[in-house]
Amino acid sequence: MKLKLELIVLPVSDVDRAKEFYEKAGFRLDLAKDITDGYRVVHMTPPDSECAIIFGEGLTTAAPGSSQGLYLVVTDIVESRTELVDRGIDVSEVFHDAKGLYFHGHDAGKIVHDVPGQGREGGPHPDRASYGSYATFGDPDGNGWVLQEITQRFPGR
Structure with missing residues (x-):
C-alpha cells in the first residue's frame, strides 16, 4: 500500500488574514472559493511541497490556532x-x-x-x-x- 500525506486542514479565525499571511510566506494559492454562505475554502501549497493546507469557513470545528508542530x-x-x-x-x-x-x-x-x-x-x-x-x-x-x-x-x- 502507498500512502501520501496530501492535505492538512488548518483552523483559522479570519480566512482573508490567513490567506494574506500564507501568500506572504510564499505558499502558492491553488484555490479560493466561496461554495455557499458559511462554507468557503482556500487551498494553498508550500513551495516545492506535495502536501498542501486548506482553511476556510465551515471546514473544521477545531479551535483557531490549535494545529501545532x-x-x-x-x-x-x-x-x-x-x-x-x-x-x-x-x-x-x-x-x-x-x-x-x-x-x-x-x-x-x-x-x-x-x-x-x-x-x-x-x-x-x-x-x-x-x-x-x-x-x-x-x-x-x-x-x-x-x-x-x-x-x-x-x-x-
Missing part, C-alpha cells in the same frame, strides 16, 4: 529563515536541540513543557547534522510551524 523541511535553515523574515514573517532565531534530533515541546514557536534532556541551544546544530537545526513561527491565529533542516535523509526515505 507542522514541519516544513528546508535544505538551508539560515537561508530559509532569512527569506521568511525578509517576507515579513516573524521567525524565531535558528536553534538546535541540546540532546536529540527531534525537538518537541513547542507551541506556535514557544516551549510549552519541559522535556527531560532537551533544550534549545542557539544557532544551527554544531555539525550542521541533518534533522538537527530548527526555527519556528506561527500564523496570525497561532498555528505553529517548525522549519527543520534536512540535507541527507535517513535510509529508506
